[in-house]
Amino acid sequence: MDFTPLTRFIDSLEGIGIPGCDIIVKREHETLYRHMSGWRDREAALPMRGDELYMMYSVTKPVTCAAALQLVERGQMLLSEPVAQYLPEFERVQVREPNGAVHEARQTMLIRHLFSMTAGFDYELDTPSVRKALSEKGDACATRDIVRAIASQPLAFEPGTHWQYSLCHDVLACLVEVVSGQRFCDYVRDNIFLPLGMERSTFHLPASRSGEMAAQYNFNDQTNEADRVPSTNHLLPCPLYDSGGAGLISSVEDYSLFADALACGGVSDRGTRVLTAATVDLMRENQLDAALMKDFDWPHMAGYGYGLGVRTMVSRGQGGALSPTGEFGWGGAAGAYLLIDPENRLSVFYAQHMLNNKEPYVHPRIRNIVYSILGRD
Numbered sequence: 001m002d003f004t005p006l007t008r009f010i011d012s013l014e015g016i017g018i019p020g021c022d023i024i025v026k027r028e029h030e031t032l033y034r035h036m037s038g039w040r041d042r043e044a045a046l047p048m049r050g051d052e053l054y055m056m057y058s059v060t061k062p063v064t065c066a067a068a069l070q071l072v073e074r075g076q077m078l079l080s081e082p083v084a085q086y087l088p089e090f091e092r093v094q095v096r097e098p099n100g101a102v103h104e105a106r107q108t109m110l111i112r113h114l115f116s117m118t119a120g121f122d123y124e125l126d127t128p129s130v131r132k133a134l135s136e137k138g139d140a141c142a143t144r145d146i147v148r149a150i151a152s153q154p155l156a157f158e159p160g161t162h163w164q165y166s167l168c169h170d171v172l173a174c175l176v177e178v179v180s181g182q183r184f185c186d187y188v189r190d191n192i193f194l195p196l197g198m199e200r201s202t203f204h205l206p207a208s209r210s211g212e213m214a215a216q217y218n219f220n221d222q223t224n225e226a227d228r229v230p231s232t233n234h235l236l237p238c239p240l241y242d243s244g245g246a247g248l249i250s251s252v253e254d255y256s257l258f259a260d261a262l263a264c265g266g267v268s269d270r271g272t273r274v275l276t277a278a279t280v281d282l283m284r285e286n287q288l289d290a291a292l293m294k295d296f297d298w299p300h301m302a303g304y305g306y307g308l309g310v311r312t313m314v315s316r317g318q319g320g321a322l323s324p325t326g327e328f329g330w331g332g333a334a335g336a337y338l339l340i341d342p343e344n345r346l347s348v349f350y351a352q353h354m355l356n357n358k359e360p361y362v363h364p365r366i367r368n369i370v371y372s373i374l375g376r377d
Contacts, residue, residue: 002376003033006369013352013362014038017219017226018335020048021352022252025370026260028345029269036252041215043228052214053200054351055233056248056255057332061169063258064244065115065309067188068176069279076179079112083119083171086178089151095120096154109159114172115308116287120155121166125237127153134238142240143184147174163288163295169309173244184242195272196257201250203242213249216334219356226354246333252351255338259329259347263340280342284312284328300360310340321364322371337363339370346374 006023013021020038024031036048071077077086084091093105105120113119129149137145150167157164173184180187185203193201205213210231217226235246261268262283266275275283286305288296296306303319304311312328313321321327329338335357339348348370350362 001032001373003035003373006033006366006373007035009365009369010035011037016358016361017224018352018354018358018362019217019226020052020214021335021350022048022050022052023348023350023366024252024256026256026263026347029260029264031256039215042217042226043215048214050253051212051251052351052353053205053209053212053249053251054214054336054353055216055231055246055332055334056250056336056351057233057235057246057334059255059330059332059336059338060244060246060248061309062262062330062338063188063192063248064169064173064176064184065283066258066262066275067184067192068115068172069275069283069308070191071176071179073276073279077111077175079110079115081111083109083111083114083175086175087147087151087171089148093120093151094154095158096156102154105155105158107158107160111175112287112308113159114168114175116306117163117165117168118160118287118292119166119168119171120157120159120162120164121150121168121171122156122164123166124153125167125235129153130237137238139239141238143170143174143177143242146237146241147171163292163306167245169245170243173242176244177242184244185247192258192274195274196261196268197270198250198254198257201248201254203247203249204239205249214353217354219354219358221356229355252349255336255351256347256349259338259340259349263342263347264345265342277342283308283310284326284340284342286312286314300364319364320368322368322375327367331357331359331363333357335359335362337366339367344374346370 019042022036025033095105129152133145133149177184216231218229265277284307303315305314310328327341335352337350
């Protein structure tokens, strides 16, 4: 199998401003391809070596949804149940109309709405209620406190009536805490990380391990260069907050274990099952009807619908995609890219550490190059 075209593409990314990147392709638990290019720390002239940690940002979301779906499998909650059944602060949520008027929600917020980004939230953490919680609780402010503050803010629309990228999966992480009785980061460690052998993955990196992190950059559109920025995550409002939407820190090798397990029906390379094949299929089933699909209109997501926390291929023609219907995954703010294909038991995981990440250029090209290579096998 000749991966030269993929190597050529990955090596070209430094030329468009991406300081360093790493990619792995697996099929049936076997690593078909691994390549890294560029710098883990450009200013220190340290080349990529493959063991870098990255702030995964939104590729945290599929992990969070997998954790929550484990609780569905165990009968501890149902997608059709009201969120308020477990998080009472959502019993009487408000909705803000476009004209500014606020009223009590007429539609019930269901657990499925959290998975499918249709609950009505926005992606704003710098709100009066969150600032108040941070002021009152200080360093003791935790996930449950922030989610209570989120619940006190008016929704952008009635639950279930629109798709909007938002804090849905942060709230879902809090739901996992309440239903499981464990802090979210501990639940994920015990039920996903340790069973899969993801020994370096965490939601809270000790200072002693900061040297394992790849340098973080931000692409400057004015200078066409990547500027070094601090290794901080603006979506973490306080130290004890477990962000189900953006809090994961992991490596390419570690995250590929999660991707490979889902590609192989929920079973890891060591034979450990984290989800059933039926649940993986449910996860990648499009949850958006025709009206909601109008909201899911990001150009680089053409051809995809949205499942339980993941994009899912519904129209290869519309997307210009060489991947099959049902291929699914997501991306992260710093450029990470997850592709899972249960039909071919294939997974791809790519990581970089650059905000303003050039995702619309990079991700679909990786997808199509991988499938063109496999198609020649």
